[in-house]
Amino acid sequence: MKRTEVKSLNLEIYSHQLSNGLRLVCIPRPGYQQVYALFSTAYGSCDNSFRTESESEIRKVPDGIAHFLEHKMFEEPDEDVFSRFAKYGASANAFTTYLQTSYLFSCTDSVQENLNVLLDFVQHPYFTDANVEKEKGIISEEIRMYDDHPDWRCYSELMKAMYEKNPVRIDIAGTVESIQEITKDTLYDCYHTFYHPENMLLVVVGGIDPQQTLDWVDQNQQKKSFPAFSPIVRQYPKEPETVYQQQVLHSLDVVRPKCLLGLKDFPVTDGENMLRQDWLTGIVLDGLFGKASVFYETFSQSGLIDQTFSWEYEVTKNYAHAMIGGNTESPQELQKAIVETIERALSDGIEAETFERSRKKLLGRIYTSYDSLASLARDMTSYGLQSILPFHAIDVCSSFTCEQAEQRLKELYSKERVSCSIVKSL
Amino acid sequence: MPTVQHFGDKRLRMHALHTEKFYTRHYSIKLTIPLDAKFITSTAVLPYLWLEGSKSYPSARKIMQLIDSLYGTVLHSSVSKRGGLQVVEISAAMPYIHGNQENRAAMNQLEKLLMELLMAPATNEDGSFLSTHVSKVIELQKNRIRNLHDDKTTYAFEQAMERASRPLPASLPRLGYLDELENDMAPLLYTAYRRLLENAKIDIYVSGKLYQVEDMWIDFQQKLESQLSMTNFLNPLVEPIQKSHMENRAELRDIEYQRVNQAKLNLVYCSGIGYAHPLYPAALVMNGILGKFPHSKLFVEVREKRSLAYYASSQYDSMTGFVVLYAGVQPGKVGEARLVMEEQVEAIQKGKISDQEIQFTKSGLLNQYKQLEDQPASWTEIDFNGQLTGQKLTMEDLQKKISDVTVEDIKKVAEHLVFQQEFLLTARREQV
Numbered sequence: 001m002k003r004t005e006v007k008s009l010n011l012e013i014y015s016h017q018l019s020n021g022l023r024l025v026c027i028p029r030p031g032y033q034q035v036y037a038l039f040s041t042a043y044g045s046c047d048n049s050f051r052t053e054s055e056s057e058i059r060k061v062p063d064g065i066a067h068f069l070e071h072k073m074f075e076e077p078d079e080d081v082f083s084r085f086a087k088y089g090a091s092a093n094a095f096t097t098y099l100q101t102s103y104l105f106s107c108t109d110s111v112q113e114n115l116n117v118l119l120d121f122v123q124h125p126y127f128t129d130a131n132v133e134k135e136k137g138i139i140s141e142e143i144r145m146y147d148d149h150p151d152w153r154c155y156s157e158l159m160k161a162m163y164e165k166n167p168v169r170i171d172i173a174g175t176v177e178s179i180q181e182i183t184k185d186t187l188y189d190c191y192h193t194f195y196h197p198e199n200m201l202l203v204v205v206g207g208i209d210p211q212q213t214l215d216w217v218d219q220n221q222q223k224k225s226f227p228a229f230s231p232i233v234r235q236y237p238k239e240p241e242t243v244y245q246q247q248v249l250h251s252l253d254v255v256r257p258k259c260l261l262g263l264k265d266f267p268v269t270d271g272e273n274m275l276r277q278d279w280l281t282g283i284v285l286d287g288l289f290g291k292a293s294v295f296y297e298t299f300s301q302s303g304l305i306d307q308t309f310s311w312e313y314e315v316t317k318n319y320a321h322a323m324i325g326g327n328t329e330s331p332q333e334l335q336k337a338i339v340e341t342i343e344r345a346l347s348d349g350i351e352a353e354t355f356e357r358s359r360k361k362l363l364g365r366i367y368t369s370y371d372s373l374a375s376l377a378r379d380m381t382s383y384g385l386q387s388i389l390p391f392h393a394i395d396v397c398s399s400f401t402c403e404q405a406e407q408r409l410k411e412l413y414s415k416e417r418v419s420c421s422i423v424k425s426l
Numbered sequence: 427m428p429t430v431q432h433f434g435d436k437r438l439r440m441h442a443l444h445t446e447k448f449y450t451r452h453y454s455i456k457l458t459i460p461l462d463a464k465f466i467t468s469t470a471v472l473p474y475l476w477l478e479g480s481k482s483y484p485s486a487r488k489i490m491q492l493i494d495s496l497y498g499t500v501l502h503s504s505v506s507k508r509g510g511l512q513v514v515e516i517s518a519a520m521p522y523i524h525g526n527q528e529n530r531a532a533m534n535q536l537e538k539l540l541m542e543l544l545m546a547p548a549t550n551e552d553g554s555f556l557s558t559h560v561s562k563v564i565e566l567q568k569n570r571i572r573n574l575h576d577d578k579t580t581y582a583f584e585q586a587m588e589r590a591s592r593p594l595p596a597s598l599p600r601l602g603y604l605d606e607l608e609n610d611m612a613p614l615l616y617t618a619y620r621r622l623l624e625n626a627k628i629d630i631y632v633s634g635k636l637y638q639v640e641d642m643w644i645d646f647q648q649k650l651e652s653q654l655s656m657t658n659f660l661n662p663l664v665e666p667i668q669k670s671h672m673e674n675r676a677e678l679r680d681i682e683y684q685r686v687n688q689a690k691l692n693l694v695y696c697s698g699i700g701y702a703h704p705l706y707p708a709a710l711v712m713n714g715i716l717g718k719f720p721h722s723k724l725f726v727e728v729r730e731k732r733s734l735a736y737y738a739s740s741q742y743d744s745m746t747g748f749v750v751l752y753a754g755v756q757p758g759k760v761g762e763a764r765l766v767m768e769e770q771v772e773a774i775q776k777g778k779i780s781d782q783e784i785q786f787t788k789s790g791l792l793n794q795y796k797q798l799e800d801q802p803a804s805w806t807e808i809d810f811n812g813q814l815t816g817q818k819l820t821m822e823d824l825q826k827k828i829s830d831v832t833v834e835d836i837k838k839v840a841e842h843l844v845f846q847q848e849f850l851l852t853a854r855r856e857q858v
Contacts, residue, residue, distance in 0.1 A: 009449075010524045031447035034800045080730075082720035083782070089789035092720070108796035137733030144687040145736055145754050150576050206800075253685040254576045256569065292490035300486070301562055306569040327573060357494045364497030364521035367449040373800070426685055 001026070001210055006391040009370065013380075013391070014210035020226055021198030024217055025380055026210035029373065035206040036106045036373035039118050042201075042385045043194035044099040045174075046167040046318060052193060052230035061190060062181040064174015067096040068139060069187055073103065073122055075131050081121045090114045098168050099316060100385055101194075106373070111208065112216045119202075119220045125191045127184035140176045150423050154258045157248050158323065158421035162262045164244035165237035168319050197221070198229035201384050203377045236318060241266075242416040249422045257424045259331035261338050264417040265320035271388035272396075278315050279362065279397050280408045281322060285311045286358040287350055287405070288341055289324055295341045304334055317386060322412060331422040342413050350409070355402040363397055430809065433643040437659045438650055440643045441809055443633040443802065449524075451533060451634030452802045453540060454517040456810060457626035460662045461512045461595035467602030468611065468618035471567050473503035473514050475615065478559040479548030483539070492539065496532045497521045508814055509664040509700075509745035510595045514622060516543060522635050530637065537642070541649045545623075553616070560612045571604045578690055578851060582682075583752055586692035586849035587743070589680055591667060596746055623653075625660045629813055633802040664814045666700030666747030669844050679848040689760050689852035693751040693767060695843040701744040702817035705842075707827035708835035713742035713749055714787035715779060715836065716770060721786045723770040728753055734763045744811060749843060757852045764848075774840040779833055791828050795821055 001014040014026040045066050051058050073094070074081040085092040090107035103122050107114045146152045156171055163169040173179075204213050243264050265281070268274040289295055289311045299305045309326035328334045369375040383390040433440040459469070483489045493501045499520040506513045520536055522529055548556055574581055584600070591597035630646055632639075699709045717724035717740025728738035738753035751771070755763040773779075798805045798821065812818040819827075 008524060029447065031445065032800050034797045080721070080726075082725075083786065086719065086721045086786035086790055089793040091790060091793065106793075106797065108793050134733050138729055138736055141688060141734075141754060141756065142736040144756070145579075147687045148578050255572045256576060290490075290494070292487055292494045294487075296490075297485070297487040300566070301558070303562075303565050306566050306573075308569075308573065327569065357491065361494040361498030364499065364523065367497075367521040367523060368500070368519055371448045371450045 001214055004389065008394040009367070009391060011391065013389070016214055018197065018218060018221055020221055021196065021229055022217075022221060023201045023384070024214060025201065025203045025384060026208055026213050027203070027205040027376060027380065028208050028210060029206050029376075032207040032373065033108045034106055034373055035108070035111050035204065035208055036104065036377050037115060037118055037202065037204045038102050038104045038377040038381050039122050039202045040100050040102040040200060040381050040385060041194050042099065042199050043101050043190070044097050045170065045172040046098045046236070047194065047234055048167055048170075049235040050193065051233050053233060054230040058235050059189070061186055062174065063170045063178040064139070064172070065182055065186060065190055066101055067173045068135065068179055068182050069190055070094045070096045070101050070103075071135050071139060072127055072132065072187060073125065075126055076121060076124065077126050081117070084117045084121070085114060088113045088117065090117075096172055097382075098172065099318065100382065102381060104377070115204070115213070115216055116220055119217065122195070123224060125188060125195075127187045129184055132182065132184050132187065136179055136182075139173060139179055143171070143173050143176055146171070146173070148252070150252050150254045150258055153250060153252060154260045154421050154423045155323070157250055157423070158260050158262045158419060161245040161248040161419040161421055162243045162264045162321060163319070164240055166239040166319055167236070193232060196229045197226055199232065201381060203380045203384065205377045205380070206373045239319070243419040245419060247420045247422070249424065251426045252423055253426050254423060255425065256327040257329065257331055257422065258325070259328050259334045260323055260325035260421045261335055262419045262421070263322040263324075263412055264419070265315065265322060265412055267318055267320045268315055269317050271383075271386060274315055274317070274386070275388060275390065275392070276396055277320070277408070278313065280400055280405060281313045281315070281412060282362055283355065283358045283400065284350065284405050284409050284412070285313060285322060285324070286361060287354040288345055289338075290358065290361075292357065293354075295337070299337055304328055304330060304337060331420070331424070335420050339418070342409070345409060346413065350402055350405050352402050355405050359397060359400060363394060366394060431639055434647070437656050438628045438647060439813070440630040440632070440646060442636055442639045442642070443805060444636045444639065445633065446635055448634045448802065449522055450802075451520050451522055451636070452517070452632065452806070453536070454515060454631040454806055455540060455544060456629045456631070457514045457622055458508075458511050458629070458662070458814065459514075459622055459626045460660060461507065461510050461598050463595070463598060465618050465621060466512065466598045467606040468614045469512055469514060469622055470505045470600070470602040471563055471607075471615060472619055472622060473505050473516060474566060475555065475559060475563045476516060476543045476547055477501065477503055478563055479556065480539070480542045481546040481548060482542060484548045489539070489543075492535075496536055497523055499536060505600065507596065507598075507600050509666070511662055511664055511814065514626070516540060537645070541646070545649065545653055547619075555612045555615055557612060560615060561609050564607050564609055564611065567601065568604060568607050571601050574601070578684070578686060579754065582690035582692050582849055582851040583750065585680075585682070585851075586694050586750060586752075586847055587746070587748065589678065589849055590694040590696070590748060590847035591746060594667060594671065596667060624655065624658065627659060627661065629810060631806045631809070633805065663816045664700065664745050666698055666703070666745070667696060668698050669696050671696070679850070681850045681852065683854050684851060686851065686853050688754045689757045689850060691753050691755060691760055691763055691767070692849045693764070693845065694847040695749045695751070695771065696846045697747045697749055697839065697842045699839060699842055700747045701811050701815040705835060705839050706744060707824065708831045708839045709742055709744070710791055710828060711784065711787050711831045712774060712836045712839040713740055714791055715783045716740045716749070716774060717751060719787060719790050721783070723773065724751060724753070724767060727770055728763060728766050732762070732766065734759055734766065738763075738767070745814070748846070760850060760852060771840065771843060774836065775843065777833065777837045779836055784833060784836070788828055788831070792825055795825050795828075
């Protein structure tokens with residue numbers, strides 16, 4: 001196995017690609033009882049138009065199918081997957097994002113058995129007309145649950161406003177209508193395209209011996225055969241740089257209105273630059289809108305914002321954006337205050353002291369997040385699927401300058417790339 | 427499990443878990459006092475007021491600037507309920523940066539800050555709280571209470587629990603009453619603050635890489651004992667709500683209408699079994715079989731077999747002894763879901779429990795308890811439950827007791843269950 005030492009975190013990362021193409025990453029955390037495994041495919045809700053290199057026609061599949069597939073993978077002809085994990089004391093789950101689908105377990109015993117259950121169920125699809133129909137009711141309820149959730153609605157309406165053509169504008173679970181089009185055949189079709197070991201990554205972290213883990217995984221994979229992998233060609237429509245809609249307004253049965261401002265940014269294809277952009281933008285936004293900022297002090301005192309106010313930033317190869325906002329009685333006023341704060345920073349610059357404090361803060365937050373094996377594995381997976389090793393971020397972070405932060409803010413903000421999503425009371 | 431060191435025995439106690447494996451050092455100071463309708467609202471404001479300013483750091487921004495410069499230490503304060511008790515808490519999580527010379531000094535600075543936030547809040551010369559701080563936290567607290575309404579799942583769950591406990595103190599709202607929050611309540615807040623300091627039991631939890639734990643204890647002890655009496659304090663223990671509580675109340679089914687896509691159905695059962703009860707381990711297993719796990723009866727019967735819900739679970743609260751069954755279902759299918767949920771309780775009461783259900787549930791619970799060693803926050807909560815109930819179970823004891831639970835024990839727990847309260851949040855028929 002290839003061993004990479006991350007001195008700053010006192011971590012060792014072991015990686016290996018098996019003969020069938022599956023990539024394995026092991027990160028031992030000495031002293032941990034828990035083992036957390038995340039088995040993922042580079043297939044998310046955005047992958048709804050694709051072909052393999054051996055095909056000529058692009059296939060368009062129903063919205064929400066990657067997430068639907070995630071639900072259906074837990075079905076087996078004999079024994080329910082959850083029961084198989086329960087037998088070995090593991091707790092299991094799965095999730096789908098715009099770019100990946102992941103299956104996971106955490107356990108303290110019987111690691112080999114649980115790894116076998118994980119690999120076997122994800123590598124054994126079992127779809128029938130009846131079990132596909134049954135799932136439509138469950139997923140419809142999941143969609144309805146999110147529809148009632150004001151934070152989620154505000155976020156998802158903002159995505160629709162910012163993006164005109166990029167499939168990130170479509171909810172990960174699809175809609176109650178779109179999932180009705182899903183059949184067992186479309187599920188098998190997507191499964192066989194995206195669930196090839198060559199397109200997958202297994203991350204195992206916690207109280208493990210990396211070599212032993214590799215032996216177990218290899219033993220499991222040796223028993224299975226897979227057809228030759230045909231690389232996937234994903235079709236993403238060209239997305240304009242500017243936002244689709246500058247403002248969207250929705251009404252829900254809520255007491256407190258919500259306002260979320262989205263700054264549409266430029267995706268980054270190169271891994272090292274992606275990390276730099278991710279971190280540097282985080283430092284900028286924390287300095288402007290974090291709890292130690294002038295903005296936070298001024299507007300929490302005036303009552304414009306409350307403790308729900310926050311920011312987040314996401315950058316991938318396909319999309320990038322910042323989101324800033326929270327609950328407020330005056331959405332328009334909050335929108336104006338956020339924009340004015342950004343414009344003031346553009347003209348006055350970022351204070352060196354603020355920059356330094358935010359940099360220290362982000363550095364520390366990386367450390368604390370990696371005490372959670374789930375965060376460690378998820379970070380490793382989301383970057384790993386994009387062929388990036390995230391841990392160098394600590395060294396990258398130390399090299400940033402205040403001028404680079406100011407330059408980043410200039411790139412991030414442009415009036416034509418700002419959308420606002422408001423959820424108001426009925 | 428590494429050894430937990432306990433210091434102090436009466437009013438002030440410190441519990442320390444030393445481990446080298448974390449990047450984070452956790453602190454939590456918990457002040458516990460009986461819930462009292464007269465002080466519920468004012469006491470619930472205090473933890474948020476503390477973060478508005480202290481003697482040396484007179485504004486929230488000054489505190490946050492310090493905290494951020496301590497490598498992004500997370501500072502948090504909250505108020506919660508444990509049965510009939512109110513717990514006011516201030517906590518911090520500080521990164522331990524590998525090889526950094528500043529670690530030790532930063533930790534001392536944080537410990538000093540925590541004590542100051544608690545014991546020396548920013549005040550006027552006459553000792554009263556600053557009016558700017560008070561008016562700000564009052565507005566924020568009003569928003570915090572209003573925000574509760576908008577998370578439908580949590581709102582419905584909390585409503586069910588509160589209504590099931592009426593008229594006991596456990597039914598008082600966690601964040602207090604909106605209409606009692608007034609801008610001129612600074613004097614009342616000060617009274618509540620003194621009352622809390624003078625009467626509460628204080629538990630300090632620390633975990634992570636600890637240097638000289640005894641010195642830390644002596645330091646905390648000196649700072650607190652120099653200002654507080656250690657002899658006069660309330661020493662409440664949590665008792666589960668008993669079925670006799672129900673004798674004076676009719677079975678209640680409450681319904682609230684909102685414009686929602688999904689109904690939230692919550693059914694509360696009273697078990698009378700709390701953390702200190704001999705059947706507590708069996709109650710954990712019973713709840714696991716009923717609705718805690720994906721192999722549980724509720725998940726399988728409500729979700730998997732009938733597609734009635736995305737989530738259908740149960741939660742056992744060892745402080746009140748309540749078992750709450752809850753599911754998010756289509757408004758038109760509430761009746762069917764309720765029937766299936768009630769049938770699952772009856773099935774366990776009749777002993778319809780397979781060996782496999784027991785084995786899977788025990789394995790799942792044991793896995794969770796073993797993982798606690800990797801999760802300082804969860805470890806703290808379990809230990810604190812023991813402090814509140816006077817029943818100090820070690821993790822090893824609890825795991826052994828869970829392993830020994832029999833089908834008869836589970837049936838016995840289920841037989842204790844008495845339906846107490848339904849709370850349904852749903853849409854009106856014409857809105858569906």
